[in-house]
Amino acid sequence: MLRQKLARAVGAVCPSWLADQRDDIVQVALIRVMDVRRKSEGEREFSSSYLWRTAYSALVDEIRRLRRRQEVTLEEETSTHEAVSPGPEQRARGHQIGAGIRSCLGHLVRPRRLAVTLYLQGHTVPQVARLLGWSPKRADNLVYRGLADLRQCLTEKGLSP
Amino acid sequence: MKAEYDDVDAMRQAFAALAATATPLDDCPEPPRLWAAARGEASPGETRDLIDHTASCPVCAEAWRLAVRLEDAAPASGRQPVRRPAVAQWWPAAAAAALVVAAMGVYQLREPAPPPVPTLRSAAEAGVVSDLAADAVLPREACVLAWHPEPAREGLRYAVQVTTDDLRPLVEADDLAAPRFEVPAAALAELPPGARILWRVEAFLPGGRRLTSETFSVRIE
Numbered sequence: 167m168l169r170q171k172l173a174r175a176v177g178a179v180c181p182s183w184l185a186d187q188r189d190d191i192v193q194v195a196l197i198r199v200m201d202v203r204r205k206s207e208g209e210r211e212f213s214s215s216y217l218w219r220t221a222y223s224a225l226v227d228e229i230r231r232l233r234r235r236q237e238v239t240l241e242e243e244t245s246t247h248e249a250v251s252p253g254p255e256q257r258a259r260g261h262q263i264g265a266g267i268r269s270c271l272g273h274l275v276r277p278r279r280l281a282v283t284l285y286l287q288g289h290t291v292p293q294v295a296r297l298l299g300w301s302p303k304r305a306d307n308l309v310y311r312g313l314a315d316l317r318q319c320l321t322e323k324g325l326s327p
Numbered sequence: 328m329k330a331e332y333d334d335v336d337a338m339r340q341a342f343a344a345l346a347a348t349a350t351p352l353d354d355c356p357e358p359p360r361l362w363a364a365a366r367g368e369a370s371p372g373e374t375r376d377l378i379d380h381t382a383s384c385p386v387c388a389e390a391w392r393l394a395v396r397l398e399d400a401a402p403a404s405g406r407q408p409v410r411r412p413a414v415a416q417w418w419p420a421a422a423a424a425a426l427v428v429a430a431m432g433v434y435q436l437r438e439p440a441p442p443p444v445p446t447l448r449s450a451a452e453a454g455v456v457s458d459l460a461a462d463a464v465l466p467r468e469a470c471v472l473a474w475h476p477e478p479a480r481e482g483l484r485y486a487v488q489v490t491t492d493d494l495r496p497l498v499e500a501d502d503l504a505a506p507r508f509e510v511p512a513a514a515l516a517e518l519p520p521g522a523r524i525l526w527r528v529e530a531f532l533p534g535g536r537r538l539t540s541e542t543f544s545v546r547i548e
Contacts (some may be wrong), residue, residue: 226361
């Protein structure tokens with residue numbers, strides 16, 4: 167039962183390029199849960215939330231391990247992600263823009279950087295407001311101004327998305 | 328929405344793609360911290376620090392996105408509530424408090440009695456208590472709000488929100504280490520003498536739990 171829940175959690179978000187490691191990640195998560203249960207002498211009950219968090223931690227640890235060792239190449243990742251992989255030129259350009267964004271974020275004033283980073287991560291403006299404890303109006307304003315700063319910075323670097 | 332632009336998708340993709348060639352940094356946070364922040368369960372200060380980290384660490388940015396996806400995929404029983412906007416959460420209750428205050432005013436005209444502290448929540452619920460007397464009058468040049476956690480606790484961080492009596496936001500502050508906040512005089516400049524302001528505190532415990540105070544009120548000299 168525990169294993170099933172952990173497998174479902176890992177399976178829900180495990181990137182396709184990590185598919186070969188999926189069972190290993192579930193196993194690592196299961197060992198961690200069993201370890202906690204053993205230390206509590208079998209008394210501990212685990213909420214779904216706890217199990218999903220444990221699965222998440224095992225997944226992130228594995229991603230970091232592979233990234234650290236650079237065991238996954240960009241080619242491998244994109245070939246499993248997309249039916250039609252971008253060509254080398256397109257990839258290089260995408261990487262250049264990504265690096266430019268990262269560099270430009272470092273130059274934004276902090277509130278704008280926080281707002282834009284969350285926005286680039288796929289959050290909506292209301293979510294940005296919720297996560298940062300801001301009013302929706304303030305979040306909207308900071309995303310708007312932050313994106314304007316980011317575009318200007320990218321333009322100065324000769325980049326346009 | 329004015330922040331939506333055609334180039335945002337391209338920027339999001341380029342930002343996400345950085346993870347494929349990045350390596351973790353030396354100071355990457357433990358996954359449970361990212362998990363909590365991405366789900367809105369961390370304090371604003373902690374959340375901001377972690378977002379700052381993801382801005383410069385593509386591997387942790389990827390981990391953040393995974394936490395959000397997992398949040399979306401989690402079964403309803405396993406989900407923790409995402410922290411709602413503090414302001415939005417507060418308004419309905421604050422509106423009720425304003426009504427209580429108004430009703431008390433009418434009541435006092437008929438039968439004078441010691442005014443109770445206008446509250447939004449029962450005292451039993453509150454984990455943060457005001458150090459100011461009920462309806463204290465504070466000078467606008469030194470409008471210092473003060474409180475304490477009850478029972479006493481160490482290592483808390485606080486966020487404060489202050490509005491006018493008719494619920495117009497005046498000032499917000501967060502990530503406060505000390506249980507006090509001086510409302511800037513500029514924020515009070517437009518209020519007439521004797522105006523009432525409402526204030527509320529959230530306390531964030533080290534483990535991620537959050538305590539919410541009642542809504543208190545004071546008057547400005």
